[in-house]
Amino acid sequence: MGIKVVGTNRKARHFYEVLETVEAGMELVGTEVKSLREGKVSLVDSYAGIKNDEIILFGLHIAPYEQGNIFNREPRRPRKLLLHKREIKRYIGAITRKGLTLIPLKVYFNERGFAKVELALAKGKRVIDRREDIKRRDQKRDMQREFKGQKFKV
Numbered sequence: 233m234g235i236k237v238v239g240t241n242r243k244a245r246h247f248y249e250v251l252e253t254v255e256a257g258m259e260l261v262g263t264e265v266k267s268l269r270e271g272k273v274s275l276v277d278s279y280a281g282i283k284n285d286e287i288i289l290f291g292l293h294i295a296p297y298e299q300g301n302i303f304n305r306e307p308r309r310p311r312k313l314l315l316h317k318r319e320i321k322r323y324i325g326a327i328t329r330k331g332l333t334l335i336p337l338k339v340y341f342n343e344r345g346f347a348k349v350e351l352a353l354a355k356g357k358r359v360i361d362r363r364e365d366i367k368r369r370d371q372k373r374d375m376q377r378e379f380k381g382q383k384f385k386v
Contacts (some may be wrong), residue, residue: 257314280334
């Protein structure tokens with residue numbers, strides 16, 4: 233069966249320097265899972281924060297399930313992330329002391345059918361760093377174009 237990716241945060245690597253990633257489970261309600269399976273999720277402006285010694289995902293938009301009627305929940309409600317206690321303590325320390333951020337990179341269903349979110353411990357990029365990345369990417373693309381048509385002799 234494999235992994236089924238439902239949503240990705242495409243701008244995350246543009247605005248943040250990803251230091252490490254971790255897989256976390258999400259505490260969801262039935263209609264939210266059904267809506268996720270249809271791919272109705274948006275990771276724009278979402279982040280993970282600390283609340284009562286737990287890591288909570290804020291700003292993740294899961295659209296209401298069409299046949300859900302009274303069982304639907306608020307689309308942008310905070311959702312608890314399921315991590316081991318050691319990991320939670322480690323990330324709480326990184327967020328508070330080092331000024332890092334936990335941002336979701338993608339939401340997917342694993343092989344067993346559980347909804348997971350890939351979180352990244354990240355540091356925000358400055359505008360100058362983003363310009364440098366764009367410049368490097370353009371130079372690499374130009375070099376590939378030049379070498380594409382050439383035949384090399386050995």
